[in-house]
Amino acid sequence: MKADDIKTVAVLGAGDMGHGIAEVALIAGYRVFLRDIKPEFVDKGANRIHDSLAKLVSKGKVPADHYEKIKSELFVTCTDLDEAVKEADLVIEAIPEIMDLKKETFRQIDKSAPAHALFASNTSTMSISEIGSVTNRPEKMLGLHYFNPAVLMKLVEVIKGDKTSEETLQIGYDFVLKNNKVPVRVNKDVPGFIVNRVQAPSVVLFNAILDENIAEPEAVDAVMRKLGMPMGPYETMDYTGLDINVHGSKYYAEAIHPDFAPGKTLMAKYEAGELGKKSGKGFFDWSNGRPQIDVARATDKFDPMDLVAVNANEAAKIVEQGVCSFEDVDKAIINATGNPMGLIALIKNVPPEQLTERLAKLAEKFGKEIFKPSRLIAEGAYR
Ligand SMILES: NC(=O)c1ccc[n+]([C@@H]2O[C@H](COP(=O)([O-])OP(=O)(O)OC[C@H]3O[C@@H](n4cnc5c(N)ncnc54)[C@H](O)[C@@H]3O)[C@@H](O)[C@H]2O)c1
Incomplete structure (x- = not known):
């Protein structure tokens, strides 16, 4: 056939x-x-x-x-x-x-x-x-x-x-x-396939930022909005539904690594029925429509490069497993999200030592093993 x-x-x-x-x-x-x-x-x-x-x-x-x-x-x-x-x-x-x-x-x-x-x-x-x-x-x-x-x-x-x-x-x-x-x-039936899998550690990072009281949702979303993203990460979670985020996190925690388990703040919201847009309240108040994000509130406690690093690290892990190539990671992300630039393109010129150091610090700061630099990142295989 x-x-x-x-x-x-x-x-x-x-x-x-x-x-x-x-x-x-x-x-x-x-x-x-x-x-x-x-x-x-x-x-x-x-x-x-x-x-x-x-x-x-x-x-x-x-x-x-x-x-x-x-x-x-x-x-x-x-x-x-x-x-x-x-x-x-x-x-x-x-x-x-x-x-x-x-x-x-x-x-x-x-x-x-x-x-x-x-x-x-x-x-x-x-x-x-x-x-x-x-x-x-x-x-x-x-x-x-x-x-x-x-x-x-x-x-x-x-x-x-x-x-x-x-x-x-x-x-x-x-x-x-x-x-x-x-x-x-x-090429392999792994949890989350390519796009969802590569983005899965971002939820862990954004949960940890709240649980460790590093920054407020609006202050982080303001950083991403200033960079031209139409919607910041917490607003996106609210938009998708915090229940969907909880179920997804639990699934990845079982299927990939316990570090993916939903964070404390997210779980508290979920248990209180604050599910985001669909219930009128989540990280933001949706009772009067889309939350207004004040970009002047952007924090310097969150570095967007941390987000790029944890996602690229996950990408490197599935490339190492033979799921796809680095080129396909970018092809997938660009065509799934409409972003003009892929993830790997963003790190192409970053030396492996810098990425490795950044990831090791994040792993230590948040106590997350999944942020530890993977082999292909350390070897600079993405370049
Ligand atoms: N929504 C997304 O963003 C998205 C993206 C990619 C993949 N998916 C996947 O696509 C699938 C469908 O998701 P969706 O968002 O379209 O869900 P949905 O709830 O909007 O639609 C599912 C439909 O399936 C129907 N249905 C057909 N056979 C059924 C049966 N035997 N028992 C119960 N319901 C039956 C339901 O009545 C319902 O209309 C899921 O596997 C989901 O994970 C969803």
Whole structure:
């Protein structure tokens, strides 16, 4: 099988990610079955797709006749799981991040999807190998990790599970290209894959800054806003939801290292129900909309280079494990975030001794082993 043989795609889950993944495939000309568990859920996802496509047509980004074809021929919605997958050449799962739910779904579709169909999961964190293990086709199981919002974000991580065949991975890679997205190969099924993994230590750093009373959220966010970031780290955590941050941190603490466990301040907020934007209060007060960050309050107690150093250190660890190259780290980060510059590009001219010293100091100051300089940083392999 080749990517050209994929004509029909089933997308399971019509939520934030599923509807976006389906829309991207429809724009690229695929026949798409979008499935959710209740008619109102699938309708909601379909309406989001139609609203977005109508806008893209009015901006001249999608031809009007292609949208007509999508409506009349390409786009099918359903609630029956077997119906959704029975003609699929590729199934992309985007249902909630619950392992048992994913396994149950793949177990069922393994029986009803055509034998040649490839299976992909859009999981942000879970093991592709474990999900694929419940099927009789683990060599046809891969990760296709889109970023939110899928229509805008270019990156799709193409993840190899333990048993994924080279052929499956290549078809996944080519399929992403045909969807006008940027694929990056993730050669090993590690927690967080590339982008989320590389950024995971930042949460540890920002937690530690609060727990050690080094600076206030606004003072740190002000530093990053002054550097031109549209949103500082604490506002971003509030925006995503502190519950999501707690769950993510707990997962990394189990899967990678206990140092990733959620910090005291974060846990206290989570337990008090202060979850950020969704509850009206988190690190900031959201009751009157987005918090106003006073850039004049920027602190000199937080050096943004510390953030770059801990993230680059994590990147070096996954490069050492054979997950991807340093070039791919930057390709992934640029296309997942829209940042003009990658992480490794930021440290390219920094001598390894300087980075090593900075990381060793951070490890000592915060008592975090994960900040200790990794081998490839010490060797300057990123240069
Ligand atoms: N939201 C993000 O930023 C993001 C980014 C990348 C990956 N992901 C991953 O994508 C997946 C979906 O996340 P989301 O944000 O779109 O979630 P969501 O809650 O917005 O959507 C999930 C949808 O799946 C439906 N669903 C389909 N089959 C189901 C079943 N058997 N049981 C229960 N619900 C079922 C739900 O009704 C819901 O509409 C998760 O694995 C998540 O980790 C999320």
